[in-house]
Amino acid sequence: MTLSVELLAIISVLSLLAYGLKGLTGFGPALLFVPVASVLFNQPLAVAASGVLDATSGAAMTVTDRQIRRGREGFLVGATMAVGTSAGVVALSYIPSIAAAVLLMVAVVIGLASVVIAQRRGPVEESQKIGSRGGAVVGLLAGFIGGITGINGPPLVIYLQRILTPHDLRIVVTRVLLVSAVVRVLTFLVVGDQIANAMLLALVCLPMQLVALLIGTKLSRITSPGMLTTINSTIVAFSVLLAAYNTLWGS
Numbered sequence: 001m002t003l004s005v006e007l008l009a010i011i012s013v014l015s016l017l018a019y020g021l022k023g024l025t026g027f028g029p030a031l032l033f034v035p036v037a038s039v040l041f042n043q044p045l046a047v048a049a050s051g052v053l054d055a056t057s058g059a060a061m062t063v064t065d066r067q068i069r070r071g072r073e074g075f076l077v078g079a080t081m082a083v084g085t086s087a088g089v090v091a092l093s094y095i096p097s098i099a100a101a102v103l104l105m106v107a108v109v110i111g112l113a114s115v116v117i118a119q120r121r122g123p124v125e126e127s128q129k130i131g132s133r134g135g136a137v138v139g140l141l142a143g144f145i146g147g148i149t150g151i152n153g154p155p156l157v158i159y160l161q162r163i164l165t166p167h168d169l170r171i172v173v174t175r176v177l178l179v180s181a182v183v184r185v186l187t188f189l190v191v192g193d194q195i196a197n198a199m200l201l202a203l204v205c206l207p208m209q210l211v212a213l214l215i216g217t218k219l220s221r222i223t224s225p226g227m228l229t230t231i232n233s234t235i236v237a238f239s240v241l242l243a244a245y246n247t248l249w250g251s
Helices: 005-025 029-040 043-064 066-070 075-092 097-121 132-149 153-160 166-191 195-220 225-249
Strands: none
Touching: 005 029, 005 043, 005 195, 029 043, 029 097, 029 132, 029 153, 043 075, 043 097, 043 132, 043 166, 043 195, 066 166, 075 132, 075 166, 097 132, 097 153, 132 153, 132 166, 153 166, 166 195
16 A cells, blocks of 8 residues: 555544544544545555554543543443454455445444434433443444444444433443454454555554544543534534445445
8 A cells, every 4th residue: 555645644634633533522533534534545444444543542542541441331332342343344354345335324324313312412411320231232233333334433322322421421432442443453353354554554644643632632621512512513424425425436
């Protein structure tokens, strides 16, 4: 894989925007990164690179945030996501590219629905315990979708935003998405598809990613929940257009 100066600039800006969103909200970078990278390269490479970057970003946020390290809430969701993620990555190796692109667009549309629902419902004032059955089901679903498309945050957010405050949601989602990202990378290593190029692409993105996480984390402390949902809505709406383009003309 060769990167021109123009492509390098696009990828760097993309990393800054996508992982600034991650630092701000705890989820969301794949909604922007995967559709754009799929247009620039191909969807399997975009999904693999997104997994590497999600692993590095989740690890960085976990190391720097004591609350993420201390809590155990979401363990079952993370465990079932690991199973679903492995199945999704394997499925990506066999399904037609047009089917994978359609699933990508569906995943981004679900992401748009999640932030619209969040705006209408408003933030939860007091967190509740995550149900074992609901957590297991949403973990499997989110993991499988994420294994194919690289986007597993929306199903989690749709479910968890009903029972967790925005602050607790950010902590739990960061924790379980780190598990999913590590499993996704390991599965790509076993499958042997696109992982070398994905590592190279992730290495190019890493410096801007770390800067973006620092900026996003600092902004999260002074940004209101209403503003966060507005930011999410704007980013996801843009991602829908990119996913639709990739489905109709990129496959």
